[in-house]
Amino acid sequence: MTTATAAAATAAPLAPAPKRRRARGRQRTTLAAWGFAAPFVILFLVFLAGPIVASFFMSFTDMTTRDLRSPLNVEVVGFANYIALFQDPRFLHSLVNTGVFVIIGVPLTMALALLIALGLDKGITKFRTVFRVGYYAPVVTSIVAIAIVWRFILQPDGLLNAFLAVFGISGPNWLQSTTWALPSLILMAVWRNIGTLMVIFLAGLQGVPREQHEAAMVDGANVFQRFGHVTMPALRPTILFAAVITGIGFLQFFEEPFVMTQGGPLDATLSAAMYTYDQFGFGNYAFASAASYVLFLAIVVLSLIQFRFLGRKD
């Protein structure tokens, strides 16, 4: 920058003043800007970026509770933690459970949220706020508190089975059944996440060009054709975004099994995040870090897949 200014100064003797002033101005704003950024940057490095990097290195060591006060004395073990992880049937089982949770939970949540958003967007003129608040309420509440309520709802003599009894169905002991425990938690997660996606879809639907919709109507397109040819293409970026954030959220599946089933019965609801937490609790810090990086990798891979399939332009 200094050489450029100097060159400009020799080339056009009348012009240099403003340029140099701008260069000095830029230096001054750089200083001021880092002044604004400094508190954030320090906290960011210490409490976010630092731990992310540290976790990565820890996953290649043998760190346990005994190294808590002297983390630098640990020994490097290479990929031993990762190899051990993939030889642990419990970890593999937790990955399968997390996979089932994501594969069923994410599309189900998205489909229901989209249907509700479409209904609210076009068909509802009165009480819109009431509907919005109602569908959104589960999102703002503490998962721990809500998990406790659901535990009662899912009991053998709980509200859900009382409801099913009206139709003559005798419901199972949801949370104690190896078959039904995971579906129960999926049901709960769907209930809890519909609101977020509904709002995102509602915002996305506002971007759907109204003229195209009306033009399609004039051409005699039915409601499904209009959805497929007008709404869907315009909504594609929103759907991709929703799929990615829901995927990330569902892969981190933790609080529900923690409060409701402790991962049981017989590890039927053990998730990868729950496994990581268990290992942390046992003091296997390095092992827990490795598990968390496997989960992170899974999140990156899932997001890439979603970008690949949903992000393409037609």
Place this chain on the structure above:
Amino acid sequence: MTAVQPVTDATASVIVPPAQRRRRGTRPRWWLYVVLTLGVIAMIMPFVWMILGSFKTTTEIRQYPTEFLPRDATLDNYTELFGRLDFATYFTNSVVVAVAVTLGNIVFSSMVGYALAKLDFAGKKLLFGLVLVTLMVPGVVTFVPLFVLTANLGLVNTYPGLILPFLITPLGVFLMRQFMLSLPDDIIEAARIDGASEWRIFLRVIMPLCGPAVATLTILTFLGSWNNFLWPLVVATTEDKYTLPVALALYSVGQNAAEYGLMMAGAVVVIVPVLIVFVLLQRFFVQGIALTGIK
């Protein structure tokens, strides 16, 4: 719909009176109301049941078949919660932590957001890139080293230990930056010409215009902190530092798990304050979600 169909929008405004036009396309459909109302009832049923349950005795909750309304409503659960179980302390802890976290996020996110949105400086792209990357890293990744760090700083079971890791969030920075980008540069230039310093511009010109963004950030971080569970569960090791979700989770396992009425009242204490805040501020909130979500 089978009647005269306007060919284009331009002709439509000529042919059809405005009021009539608005009605077309948004014709109320009774079946939609029915379906969506049933949906809303299903969504809020757990809350209704929880609130009703908190006024029931444990015996009444357990009895089968389930009765919906409490037979003799009682406040015993609440008096026991705040008396014997000391939920007042946990409530205070939750408020202290959530307020500190919220203030930190507003101050630090606004400052760095201003720099990223309106100032030109070396390293800007790198800084914003890092913020975006960390936005996608799941919390579980930082968990173990963060605990090691907190332990080494001697902050386990302290307020700073509960608060410090959450004083900044990439999402907060992202939100403030996106909002500030939409503010016109002219007002900043004008203030600069008048000789105002960058700090003065930030405090007197920019921040007063950031009301909607600050409101959104406040709600998001306050609720996030209020409902945070995993970190306080690990860092708060004695009862005097428990936050509400931690206390509730720990009381709801083991022998206390049988005390249904008490658990329901505990859930109400955790949930209802934020539900009230949400209902009062839901307009900002829903906008904010759309704002952070779509950009």
